[in-house]
Amino acid sequence: MIAPAPRALWRQAVDAAVIVALGTLVTLTFGPVFGGFRYLIAGLGGTALGVGVAIATTRGPLRGWLMTVAGVMLVYVVFGCALAVPSQTIWGFVPTAGGLQELLLGTVFSWKGLLTAEPPAEGFPSLLVVPFLTLLVSTAAGAALALGPRRVAPFGIAPPALALAVAISFGTADEPYSLLTGVGFGLVALGWLSWRAHERRAGRRADARVGTYLEKTESGGRRRIFEAVAMLAVAGVAGTAVGHFATPDVRQVLRDDVQPPISLADYPSPLSGFRQWHKTYTDESLVTVSGMPEDARLRLATLDTYTGQVMGFASESDESGSGAFALVGEEIHSEQSGEAVDVDVRIDAYQGIWTPTVGYSTSIDFEGDRAPGLQSQLHYNGNTGTAVTMPGLQPGDEYSLSASVPRAPQIEQLRGAAVSEIALPQPASVPAQLQSWVQTHGTTQTSTLDNILHMQQQLQGGAFSHGLESDPLPSLAGHSVYRIADMVAEENMIGDDEQYAVVFALALRTLGVPARVVMGMYPDGGFTSSSVSLTGSDVHAWVEVPFEGHGWVPFDATPPEDNTEINLDPPPKPQPQPRVLQPPQPPNPPQDEAPDAAFDDGDAVEDDAEELTGWMLWLSIGALALGVLLLLASPFIVIALLKRRRRKRRMRAPDMRDRLSGGWHELVDTAVDFGAVVPAGATRREVASELHERYPQSDVLQMGDIVDRGVFDADEPDQADVRAFWEDVAKTAGGMHASSSRRERLRAALSLQSFRLRARERRSRG
Template sequence: MRSSQTPLQIAINVTAMLILFALITMTFQPVFGGWRFFVAGFGGAVLGIVIGLLTSRGSLQGWLYTAAGVVLAYVLFGVQLAVPSTALWHVLPSFEGLRELMLGAVFSWKGLLTAEPPAEGFPSLLVVPFLTMLLCASVATTLALRLRRHGSFALIPVLIALVVGITFGTKIASFPVAVGVALAGVAVAWLAWRSKIHRDALAKETELEVTAGRRLRKDLERKRFLGAIAMLALASIGAAGVGQLVNPAGRNVLRDVVEPPIELADYPSPLAGYRGWLKNYSDETLMTVSGMPADARLGLATMDYHNGEVYTVGGADDESAAGSFARVGDVIGVQQSGEEATVSVSIDGYSGIWLPSTGFAQSIEFEGDRQQALQTSLAYNGATGSAIVLNGLQTGDSYEVHAIVPEYPDVDDLKQATISDVAVPKPAAIPDEIQAWASEHGTNGSTTMENITAMQIQLQKGAFSHGLENETTSLAGHSSFRMDSMFKVDSLVGDDEQYAVAFAFALQYIGVPARVVMGMYPDEGFESGSVELTGDDMHAWVEIPIEGFGWVPFDATPPEDQTQIEPDPVPKPEPKPQVLQPPQPIEEPVELTPEVQPEGGTMDDEEEGFDWLPIVMTVLIVLLSILLLLSPFIIIGLMKLSRRKKRRNAEDPSARLAGGWHEIVDQAVDLGLEVPRGVTRTKVAAHVSERYPQSRASDIGQYVDTGVFGPQSPPEDEVETFWSDVDRSVEAMRHEASFWDRLKSRLSVRSFMRNRSARRRTR
């Protein structure tokens, strides 16, 4: 039914929509962080409300105008609100911004699910709250202003916006109790106000006179007021209870079923190219760094799984989280304690997907011509502090990292340290020689830390060699075969690559979690100012989880001047430990060069390879669940609609009059009124009118008697007018009934049972 609302009523409806959508916008806070999400989301809501207001009245009234207004607002204001970094002078749309806006309408939904919160730094992900609020607010406002009888339908788009905010968010909600209580309170108060306005309009339209005295009217108004207060309280308590019960562990969001589309197994192990950096770039500047703490390390990659051939990052499905990278924006915000550092990096000879960083990044901001390409392909692992850029770093790139560098324990702390119980993938095979060596040197201490220190000291007694010209022979690589052969000679020989892997193998054998890290640092530590790093500054080390400190670096490599320039050592006799199991076959050979990898992981590939099935299945399950819950209302409603249609379309005008009367009686029965059987229509009408004074049942019953038993059939136009009176009578009864009676009447089949009994008696 079309609405003709006063300016005050319009203002109240618009205010309710503003408050509801402002509250719903807050559901996006956990996934975006900061405040820009609110500007985008609430800005879209305001635009949608204005569109709904303009297209609900006057010459622009119509859904076609509403749709056109949404498209126009999206194009004119989307760049400034959803992708503000691309706007010209922060005011005018740009071609780049419009491109991001159009692509964001399709791909930002997937991008938000695979992005690591906070997602505010992504160029186009703010399209999600902006577009959601723009669409839902325009439809909700239009329905609220156009409909009089069924204004509650305006809450459907409000509910849709709420579902989007929750399902596209994180397990951690932002003030769930406060937002839930406020939403429920505003919605119920608005519905109660709409109901009162409709009752007043209905009474005025039908020009009814309520026969109850002043005392009865006051009593009725008091009951309605108390009922509204009770509904508000019940809704608030329910919202608070749900907010408390649905804790983060119990919340299900879409990002739980969508795997990040970054698979590092497609890239060669960075440690496999370790010797190449030393051989080809020993004197060449790879990068220039400033702002590093003196004793910090510039990490490249953290690897936790040895597959028999190389150390690599475990996949996202493995025990460890080292391979779980998620797309991030310029703001990362990993929670960590330690020393703050702002590190600037300028790339010279270095290339590859692994981004040099230190500690745990709070933000990473790129500069230069490739700023956009690098920022959009940035991914981060909050568990290891490693970062990658799928488009690859190259000469001329630069960026700034704001990081928290953890404090490492000193020697005294390590003596009393406890190893954390952290899950790390087991190696495919630990060489027998290393097992025997670890049994000899790593099991005699009184504490685990003593065993760790004993093995570390023993490894540091070995010889250092890169295997380059004029150095002791030392083959590159760290496969199980290479590591087994290293321990078959009298003296250990190798560099960071072999000693770090050997230490990690030995630690894993005695039950200590360990992972290998590859990175850069000068042997004398970082100086203040700018420091040029070359291939000689490339290192590898082991990290062990220590209670209270996190993952702590341990070096097992001998000093570089501890060389052994002698003929190749004589092999020892073959020991007889348990038989070495063959390593798992590797499908593809490992590349040993540090050259930049193919850019096979671009954003376009992610978009093409995205699996929509989990989202589609989730949406279908939700919709089917809602449909199942509503099915009783739908089925019974369709039955009553069919009965009403049959009565109104009867061929005989007298039958249509009688059918209209039965509609009134059936409504009274479904509302809970005990209607007497076997009495005249006049008595039934009096009984209905006594309970529902505004129904005009007595007048309608008298008119039906005249039409049915009169000498002539009533004219068609009078019958149509009569059915309009029937509709108003039914509506008046519903508005005089309580909320629970109206709800129960939707599910009531008492009228069907009563009519069935009446038909049996007439047989």
Template sequence: MIRAATRRAPRPAAVSTSTSTSTSPSADGPPAFPQQAWIDVAVIGVLCLLGILGLETSFGDYNFLLAGLGGLLVGTAVAIVGYRLRLGVLTAVLAGVLAYFALGTPFTMPAQGLFVVLPSLESTAGLALGAVFGWADIVTLGTPVEAPYYMPVLPYFAAWLVALVSTMLASRWLPGRRRTVWRASLLLIGPVLLYLAGILMGTDEAYYAALRGVAFAVIALVWIGWRRSRGSVAASAADLPNGSPVRVGTDGVGTDGVGTGRVGTGRLLRRKVLGTATLVVGAVLVGSLAGAALTPPSDARFVLRDEIEPPFDPLQFASPLAGFRMYTKTLADTPLFTVQGLESGDLLRLASMDSYDGKLWNVAGSGGPSGSGGPGDSGSFRLVGRSIPEPVLATSVQNAEVSITATGYSDVWLPGIGYPHTVDFDDADSRALAENLRYNSSSGTAVFTSGVEEGYEYTIAAALQQTYRDEDLENVPVAQLTLPTVQNIPDVVVAKADEFVGTTETPIDQLRAIEQALKTQGFLSHGLASDGAPSRAGHGADRIDELFTRSQMLGDQEQYASAMALMARSLNYPARVVMGFAPEVPEGADSVEITGTNVTAWVEVAFEGIGWIPFFPTPDQTDVPQDQTPKPKTEPQPQVRQPPRADNEADDLLTAVEIDDSTEDEQDRDFELPAWAWAVIFGAGIPLLAFFGPLLVIAALKARRRRRRRNRGAGDLRVAGAWEELTDGYGELGFDVPTRSSRRQVAEQLEAQQLEAQQREAQQPDTAQQPSSLVTLARSVDRAVFNGQPVDDAAVTRHWSEALASLGAVRASAGWARRLIARFRIRSTRSPRSTRSGGPGRPGRPGKP
């Protein structure tokens, strides 16, 4: 007996998961954000935070974290809201830009905002300037970076940009594709760039480099591994042939249930946990050992601020020492500034100069005269905020605080005391003044790029260099510093240095010997009429040569300080000339008035581990011995007859020329907008541009789309274009437009949604108006497309008129909020051919623009 075999009809493959990742919008509300994308967004946020922490060495405190976290929140929130509102990519990006300006003020510049949280003209401009110029400022300004005021915008902008792009990729691009390692790795591009930015824009001292690097690598690797294991099962099931049932457990791993190697959920989970733990432990051990072995020393780290030339070049201004005689002659009795809090013996520093070219002592250029400029050069001035970096070489046990008010002083060199900790301007616009301040921490010299003006008031809190006795410095060597080389030292200076040093051996004894020789053998003269002997100004090589070759050494602080510094440099000692003021402070005086007679100059030499020790080689003696050389007698010269006067009149030798007395500046100032007009333009222009700019671009794109659909192709294609324009308009208004249905089915669903929307807005179902019949229009379009007969222009015009009328009616019935959002959305049918033939359109998310 032969038994007939029966076959069961094969069932289609089914895949079921315990975790739903459906992103289809429901009829009751906007589409839900993909569940798995929440994990991706959280991981991206943690990795971005690790990258932002690298900027701590540049900002000096943790206030920048508020800006970074604000950027992450704003960028992520805009991407999520844009997804749920079904905004297109372009529209979502434009919304992100608008949110960047609208919400950035409290995170970055609350002091400049209106009521702390609302954007103002100044904060809006700062958000734009920080995003554009902050990248260059952070690597050229001194640390901690506190000025300009828009510097916190940099971490805010970087975090906002990375969060916006990464969240859009995680929610829109990744869920619809098979999960692979390289696709998941694309989400790490933004956090990796943010991490590298924290390294390159930091300082030589990294912020927990090993800990942050290991944590970043572990989180990224574990996330890629777990996400790939969940996504690969569903993809594998989709690749199975029809009739092969697959059941997916709660962990996302399929089991066949027929004895073909079932893997238990608990066993697989244990394997994954064990593998993850092994990966974490291995990454920590390898990262720690490799980091300890391969991490470069601080001075060998590559950071951009060490490679970029500072923007301020002091060589654009005259050497302070070149104007020494101006103070002693022209400004001798002129009040320059008033100082409060000064004690007896305190010196005001104006500038420290360590470069000599045979003509002038000056601060080194931004690249140094020898081309080896660096952060320690006297010419490396950087913009600083209220807090000022600590000096490179100094020891201090005493602090001082002085308040200085400028009266008759006007120059770029800012008088100060010691090595400042903070500089506070007392002017109402103190923040704007602080942005003009540049400081060199190695020399203690500050410059004011816009120039000090009368009435400027500022307070300096500074550390004073500790004083040492010569006995304390007997066994201390000079510091090993790389200073700019001095050029064209006169031979007599080298010879005199050897003569003055004699048999002394230690650096402090040799320097004191030079100081005492100059002070006791020379005479003081400022070249005034009241001085006993004339003294020529200048400190070039010829003037220093003259100082030692004349019968008597004669000069003032300019010449003696220059000569001693050159002698010390000839002995390979790191010396520099300092110019400043040495006022006499009466006992119990609250303030001191500084005049030109208080100007002075001295020499400083750096000792290892001690700091810069001052030396004062200028003599006090002013009674110069008179030379006995008789003056030559004057001999009368014979008179010479003058030539006769020419007959030509002076007017005959001149040509009439018309001269325009008006200058170019006066001509350029013929038309200038007042300040209030600029404030109105920027205050209203930026918000209007942010709103109407995207609106005009999208409107132009829609108009171009409508023209192409209405005017291009045969009549049936143009009629089909009318239907496409109608459905796109519905989709832009927020309706769920199916992409795999016939025109009649689409019309029925749109009518149902329109009726439901009217009932919901009216809250009274019996008062809602029946929407215009789209089914009739859909049937008419189908007849025109599929009857095989030519479609004339009249039929095309009729269909377009009906489609636009129906679309206008639904727009009029929609609320103002939906109409406003629709203006910023642009939806386009993917495949015109499939629409014409009635087949399904290109696959895509239902209702997605």
């Protein structure tokens, strides 16, 4: 037997180049979620290494799938740090113990990290493992298949296609080049598959020498090439047009359905510990900042949900999303406009997860020994401009941030501007006393802005007190519904930023004006110097209201701190209102809460149950659909398995004569399934003659003689000769497939004629 000639090197080079091209397109698909250029190094490096491993393990002494797997693991460890974790290397390419640890852990944890990270994700430690590992494995598997035997080569497209699906699923809804990469991938894949199919048909003609049917198609070779090119062009144009007009308004990706790693609705509201900062750190420096604009404010937390006990954060399912924080890297994507500033922050006595920011951050870069841990656990909410780092800030920590700070408009600039319609969670409870107060002071003006300013003026006429021992007026802490009801029921209000900000926000919400409370720090005179130390007395709370064209505008409702007398210019008494019964006092009035005090999210269990029900429903539908498909396909699967089992039984017969005759039976059965007629009781030579008439250029006559000699010869056939005979059987059967149409091949695969033939033979012998 003559072994088939190896494929030309230029053909193998084309196969490898196609896999490289597909890997490049997959790499580009990761671009929007990563940004920058490092993902290109990781993805293209993984592509080159994967194809290199495949080339090395599909020839010579290293040939075999086990060697391919071993090669992928080796290059992943050797080159992974330099390409996927460059920050954990020496000189940019020498791996370190920490880098290897991050690389290996990244194979498991980087996938979820990428889904929960806020794009651009380039600055995240170990997230580049996703494109590097995806391209390394997919191109190694794809190239190994493409460079392997002809029958498996077309499957080389499958691994890169799966990698493209991964890149799309782990990407973003905003993909500017999706049409280009998708159409390009399809054209390259279809073109290569057509070329390999043509090459495979030519190879079968040469191997099986059953070319009577195929020779008729030789003259149409050029015509088929022209038709293939035309088909690819039409497919590209049609795909582009359909993709342009049929693209959904919102692209769905996995990150849309994956919950962020933390939800601040499960954490205590920092406003509940507002007075602790004034009580404990009145004259002690909390943070030192430099580079702040004069009228800017340092933001700690943005709160828009009132539970009746505290002003806190919405859950991630609410439209406002004030409690949904996403993992971010050194760079933060922001679409907010404003003055670009660079601010340096040093933590003095301040402690907590709330990271002081200004405006809308575009980057936060930690420094010092704790920088890696703080940076890797930095979370940001782009809707509110708030950041948290889960290890928590400690004295001595430092970081620099770049931000876009919107300039606060003057009141005159707001006249004529409409209040933006932004959906915020409805308060769980609003005291009747506050609703009555709003009816008196919030509905008497001609415009929404005038009502806002009038209520602000009324609140600023109240008395100020932190309730400390040094304050002349007593004032309870907290901002529960009972504390707010008591405050507005008095003729003169008494409180500090905590109470006045909550009263103002709830009053505005009663009028349908979206308002949120912000807690932060700023000096009373503004940031007048390059470096400012902020103490506990500089901790404030204020209210923000959104206006069209201006964004969220701050309003201060707290009276001046020197308003410490309850009879300071009292506002005019309102018109008598119907008496409203005050709600009963709680059994345990709320006490001062520590900054880290927690509160319950009563909807968490219900949300989890709804989510579980949804997943179970989709899983049930998927399982039902899969079961129906398997049921419909079961007859075809059974026939294919029976033929496979019969072929293996013949190939593995213990006696070499039986194994040789089994090969002949396999060839005859293949021909019968393709429609050949074998007379009952015919000898092997007669059967060979019938098959030769159907396939005149085949070697079926010689093969019949070989079987006769092997079966009736005194010496048992050699095992190597039997193996070579089975290879000839496979080639001749392949020629039968190649000389048949698709319909004939499908009919042969499902035919039971060969089983009926063997059943007749068994009955005749019996």
